[in-house]
Amino acid sequence: MFSIDLMSRTPIYEQIVNQLEDFVLKELIKPGDQIPSVRGLSLELSTNPNTIQKAYSELDRRGIIHSVPGRGCFITMDAKSILSEQKLEKVGDFMELTRELLLAGVPKATLLERIEEVYSEQKNA
Amino acid sequence: MFSIDLMSRTPIYEQIVNQLEDFVLKELIKPGDQIPSVRGLSLELSTNPNTIQKAYSELDRRGIIHSVPGRGCFITMDAKSILSEQKLEKVGDFMELTRELLLAGVPKATLLERIEEVYSEQKNA
DNA sequence: CTTAGTGTACTATTACAAATAGTACACTAA
DNA sequence: TTAGTGTACTATTTGTAATAGTACACTAAG
Numbered sequence: 001m002f003s004i005d006l007m008s009r010t011p012i013y014e015q016i017v018n019q020l021e022d023f024v025l026k027e028l029i030k031p032g033d034q035i036p037s038v039r040g041l042s043l044e045l046s047t048n049p050n051t052i053q054k055a056y057s058e059l060d061r062r063g064i065i066h067s068v069p070g071r072g073c074f075i076t077m078d079a080k081s082i083l084s085e086q087k088l089e090k091v092g093d094f095m096e097l098t099r100e101l102l103l104a105g106v107p108k109a110t111l112l113e114r115i116e117e118v119y120s121e122q123k124n125a
Numbered sequence: 126m127f128s129i130d131l132m133s134r135t136p137i138y139e140q141i142v143n144q145l146e147d148f149v150l151k152e153l154i155k156p157g158d159q160i161p162s163v164r165g166l167s168l169e170l171s172t173n174p175n176t177i178q179k180a181y182s183e184l185d186r187r188g189i190i191h192s193v194p195g196r197g198c199f200i201t202m203d204a205k206s207i208l209s210e211q212k213l214e215k216v217g218d219f220m221e222l223t224r225e226l227l228l229a230g231v232p233k234a235t236l237l238e239r240i241e242e243v244y245s246e247q248k249n250a
Numbered sequence: 251c252t253t254a255g256t257g258t259a260c261t262a263t264t265a266c267a268a269a270t271a272g273t274a275c276a277c278t279a280a
Numbered sequence: 281t282t283a284g285t286g287t288a289c290t291a292t293t294t295g296t297a298a299t300a301g302t303a304c305a306c307t308a309a310g
Contacts, residue, residue, distance in 0.1 A: 067287085069276065197307095
């Protein structure tokens with residue numbers, strides 16, 4: 001399920017965080033579900049347990065997962081709403097990127113087409 | 126003209142590169158124009174000359190500027206076209222971001238509105 | 251020619267964050 | 281009791297960015 005890119009400039013622990021957030025939003029993992037153990041995932045990904053723990057601490061801090069000593073880590077009930085709200089802040093990034101493309105001479109129509117494309121992908125899913 | 130953010134996660138030399146690229150696209154600097162000297166800019170920004178040189182080497186490598194030993198650094202004639210083409214690759218990022226926002230529940234109409242907003246900003250400029 | 255100002259190249263060092271290594275402790279469930 | 285959890289901690293390694301300092305070749309102005 002998880003996969004990491006050692007060549008990427010984004011830290012491994014951050015890749016884990018991003019991927020798990022994606023899984024939650026895509027509902028590949030649901031509230032209450034248990035996620036892989038720190039040691040288990042570190043073996044699967046051939047990383048150090050501390051790297052996984054750093055990712056899980058971050059997710060716990062944000063309220064996405066709930067860690068229970070001796071039992072494991074579980075997706076919280078309101079993980080999805082937290083993430084959705086968090087992603088809304090990306091609308092600013094969206095506009096920033098739009099400005100860059102405008103500057104590069106990309107016509108408005110092109111962007112509109114791309115949006116249609118992405119939103120129609122979803123209907124087929 | 127240039128400014129750097131020491132707190133940013135993006136390296137200083139990369140901030141320089143990005144800003145100069147922006148200036149070219151915005152035509153604040155034009156082909157043939159001379160840009161600040163390595164030592165001059167390092168003084169202005171209170172950075173090490175090597176940091177500026179790293180940025181300039183990168184820009185030279187990409188064909189954005191042309192360095193002439195003993196004279197200075199100048200914007201190349203086709204800097205803008207190189208940058209425009211380079212930015213086109215960002216359409217992929219645009220779609221990726223659109224997918225994220227779709228996943229977070231942002232309605233298509235919101236994104237379309239934002240695009241209109243950005244493109245109308247430009248008309249006023 | 252001299253001088254000041256350019257870009258360029260190089261080595262050494264510092265600073266910082268990510269990642270690794272290893273250990274230890276407390277808890278839970280079988 | 282035992283195996284599997286999360287957690288905490290220190291020490292170390294690694295890679296990159298940035299700094300520090302020096303040196304060289306070139307150009308233009310005097």
